[in-house]
Amino acid sequence: MSEGFFDGFLDDYFAECEEHLTGARRALLALESSIGDVAAERPVIDELFRYFHSLKGISAMVELRPAEELAHHLEDYLRALRQREVAVTPVGIEVLEQGIQRLGAVIGAHRSKQTPPSTDDLAARIASLAALPGGLAAPAQSASAAASSGERFWTCTFVPTRELMERGIGVDVIRKKLAEVGRIVDAAPRVAPDGTIAFAFTVATTTDDREALDELMADGIVLELAGGAATDGGLLPVAQPLEGTHFGSVAPSHVVRVDMTRLDELIQSVGDLVISRARLVDSLSRIERHVPSAEWRAIQENTLAIDRQLRMLREKIMRVRLVPIGEIFRRMPFVVRDLARESGRKVTLELRGQSTEIDKYLIERMMDPVVHLVRNAVSHGIEPAEERIAKGKPPDGTITLSASTVGEVFTIEVMDDGHGIDAAAVIAQARAVGLPIPLDPSDPQALLALICAPGFSTTADADRVSGRGVGMAVVKSTVEELSGTIRLESTPGVGTRFFIDLPLTLAITDALIGRVGGESFAVPQGAVREVIEIASADVRALEQNEVVPYRGASLPIVRLGKLLGIAEEPVERFHAFVIGTGSAAVGLAVHRVVGHREIVVRAITDPLVKVAGISGATDLGDGRVVLILDPVLIVRLVCDRAARSVGDASTWGRMLA
Amino acid sequence: MHKVLIVDDSPTLRKMVRASLAGVAADLLEAATGLEAIEQLALSPIQLIVLDLNMPDMHGIDVMKFVRGHRNYKDVPIIVLTTRNDEASRRTAAEAGATTYLTKPFLPQTLATAARSLLEHV
Numbered sequence: 024m025s026e027g028f029f030d031g032f033l034d035d036y037f038a039e040c041e042e043h044l045t046g047a048r049r050a051l052l053a054l055e056s057s058i059g060d061v062a063a064e065r066p067v068i069d070e071l072f073r074y075f076h077s078l079k080g081i082s083a084m085v086e087l088r089p090a091e092e093l094a095h096h097l098e099d100y101l102r103a104l105r106q107r108e109v110a111v112t113p114v115g116i117e118v119l120e121q122g123i124q125r126l127g128a129v130i131g132a133h134r135s136k137q138t139p140p141s142t143d144d145l146a147a148r149i150a151s152l153a154a155l156p157g158g159l160a161a162p163a164q165s166a167s168a169a170a171s172s173g174e175r176f177w178t179c180t181f182v183p184t185r186e187l188m189e190r191g192i193g194v195d196v197i198r199k200k201l202a203e204v205g206r207i208v209d210a211a212p213r214v215a216p217d218g219t220i221a222f223a224f225t226v227a228t229t230t231d232d233r234e235a236l237d238e239l240m241a242d243g244i245v246l247e248l249a250g251g252a253a254t255d256g257g258l259l260p261v262a263q264p265l266e267g268t269h270f271g272s273v274a275p276s277h278v279v280r281v282d283m284t285r286l287d288e289l290i291q292s293v294g295d296l297v298i299s300r301a302r303l304v305d306s307l308s309r310i311e312r313h314v315p316s317a318e319w320r321a322i323q324e325n326t327l328a329i330d331r332q333l334r335m336l337r338e339k340i341m342r343v344r345l346v347p348i349g350e351i352f353r354r355m356p357f358v359v360r361d362l363a364r365e366s367g368r369k370v371t372l373e374l375r376g377q378s379t380e381i382d383k384y385l386i387e388r389m390m391d392p393v394v395h396l397v398r399n400a401v402s403h404g405i406e407p408a409e410e411r412i413a414k415g416k417p418p419d420g421t422i423t424l425s426a427s428t429v430g431e432v433f434t435i436e437v438m439d440d441g442h443g444i445d446a447a448a449v450i451a452q453a454r455a456v457g458l459p460i461p462l463d464p465s466d467p468q469a470l471l472a473l474i475c476a477p478g479f480s481t482t483a484d485a486d487r488v489s490g491r492g493v494g495m496a497v498v499k500s501t502v503e504e505l506s507g508t509i510r511l512e513s514t515p516g517v518g519t520r521f522f523i524d525l526p527l528t529l530a531i532t533d534a535l536i537g538r539v540g541g542e543s544f545a546v547p548q549g550a551v552r553e554v555i556e557i558a559s560a561d562v563r564a565l566e567q568n569e570v571v572p573y574r575g576a577s578l579p580i581v582r583l584g585k586l587l588g589i590a591e592e593p594v595e596r597f598h599a600f601v602i603g604t605g606s607a608a609v610g611l612a613v614h615r616v617v618g619h620r621e622i623v624v625r626a627i628t629d630p631l632v633k634v635a636g637i638s639g640a641t642d643l644g645d646g647r648v649v650l651i652l653d654p655v656l657i658v659r660l661v662c663d664r665a666a667r668s669v670g671d672a673s674t675w676g677r678m679l680a
Numbered sequence: 681m682h683k684v685l686i687v688d689d690s691p692t693l694r695k696m697v698r699a700s701l702a703g704v705a706a707d708l709l710e711a712a713t714g715l716e717a718i719e720q721l722a723l724s725p726i727q728l729i730v731l732d733l734n735m736p737d738m739h740g741i742d743v744m745k746f747v748r749g750h751r752n753y754k755d756v757p758i759i760v761l762t763t764r765n766d767e768a769s770r771r772t773a774a775e776a777g778a779t780t781y782l783t784k785p786f787l788p789q790t791l792a793t794a795a796r797s798l799l800e801h802v
Contacts, residue, residue, distance in 0.1 A: 028699075028788050035692040073689075076734050080763045081692050083785040183719045194719045195712070198737075210737060212718045218752050220722035222715060280691075 029084055036085050038280045040078060040130045045353065047074040047123050052356055055116045064111055071119070072101040078126060090129045093142045096149040097122045103153040118148055120357065176208070179224045180245040194222050197244060201226050204235050283383060286344055293337050294531060294623035298642045300333055301620070334621070337531055345380035345527075348426040348435070351390050352377050355397055355424055362401040369408050369418055370401055375425035381433050385505055385525055389435065392498040396437040396521050397422060404441030404519050414516065416440065432549060433527050438520040444513040449473055468607055471511040475499035506547070506638060508655055534622045534651065536643070537598065537613035540589035544613070545622050545641055545651045546600055552608070553601040554616050559594060571610065573601075580610040581658060602654045609658040624651060636660060682799050683707040683724060687717040687743070688732040688761070693784070697730055697761070700788035704795045714738025718746060721753055727802045728795060733762040733773070741776045748777035757798040761786060
């Protein structure tokens, strides 16, 4: 028996399943938008069929029967659609969607070694659908035959050779290049009388881009305008164009799948290297005066080179972990459509920046929070159509989901053009559940803090729509766990925007090192807007706070030493990290900022050691372990007058010991 | 040294076939599409093809028809490896020129045995 023989391929299996399920979701959306357009439906049905067929085949190999059987039923239904025994209906789309979801659940359960959900109910539903009459008898006009206006047909012949292959030019590469220039209508192998094999593509294109065409010719392609005299140069056709041939989505080749744990190990190794390099620099600095200066210069040059190369290595490995945010975004049209249907609202979803890349780990963690924000936008943000018309807005609401990267910060934005957040209602609700009311209720950040407070829920939350997701409190805590921040902008009557800022990657980061008393602390550079020097004479007391003049206004300062119970000598001048912006800016004061380092973040996950305000620890290379502060959280905790939960001096003392 | 061409659009399945044939042939080539399979065939002498049927660009049946219609390749043995397990599919495959017809899921030993016996007669 093959017992266990294919077990080693489970990682490949799961990765491939993910690709097929993602492809199937995308194809299903395309199918839904082309219901009734038989010519457009056909290639999408073929594509969907193939995804289910592949899922069936590989599930059978790993002996995951429920997935195999469900994929088989779905395949049967698609075959019936393909053979036009039944027509595509909204109900059919819904069942296909459930099928994809259930397949994902079954495969996911197998992955986490849990009992897979039953598929019997769905199988029966699919079977009844496939048996329904209602097919259309008229054969479809081949979509590809009809050239849209301005298109011309080119016949492109490619003869593969070893030389071309060695240069990486094969039939698949050619096909992709042609697909960039136009629409591939037909692709088939041909044989010349001498037995030479060639591939003939027919491409419909509107382009007159000589450069693109010349580039193709440089790759050994013979281009000819089709439709005139004989164009095949003596090559005999042997294969007819295949029915249903299409090249909608060619899976990228030249792609290697790697298990995430292997990448983690790689990051770990680079982290060790960063620390070793720091140790080396430290040791070198101690022997500097014993080395002749010419020798020392050579050593210096080498360490600098290692520095640069290490940084490059780190950046390249980080890049490997990045995947397009589109993975999250692709599910959103389903979320929005379902909710809009349930709540009777009309909503258009716009996606922007789908190719923006983010760390794979962050993608997985951000899925639920983004879904929650989008759900909220549909159910609480967008007004019903009548209300919108009365306000002079277009009847369809728009939700925009966008992603962008600036420097090391990745931003996800969820925007709706609904009625904005009703500050009065939020405050009334906060009062009702006993939350402290902010001094300035018009400040969106204060509103956000209330909305995200555990226990807060608006009356509208009682509906089923948001009853099933994660709450805003979870959204916020997830973002903060990932060292990110969340911001809110809301204009009554105009709309709401949520911004989530996340660090691009987590494991290794640039940090500023500050000293207080005898201790050093690392502060991630991304959180610091500015480092300022403050003269002790400029510090003024304002109620219980200390403030200093800063850019024409005053900046409250929080003394890290005082917070941590570390004794400090009074000094004439000291440094502060400016954290946050505008009215939320706070200076985190230390004695001195002593430098800038690349640090390896070792997360503190032990709940017994975990202290709010400390995100991890790092080794600076000189043998000292230094705590990494989470300045945003510290400042917030201080501002919330909850400084005690930052951890009392004894907890910190224990960690430093 | 025997060269075997594995044609399947699923990378997982190609890997499984490769593992199954590890002891049978030293040189295992892969193609993810029908066109790529024909390209491989044109570029290097191949003694055995393991062929999936349902592929995106060119159906396995058409790949077989092409191979059988070409004077240089008409005698290359082809193992069809497919999920279709009905009589009609078997007949279509046989008519198109399949040497052996195996269904997925397959046992590695079965595939290895079939491949070994076909290669002995090359």
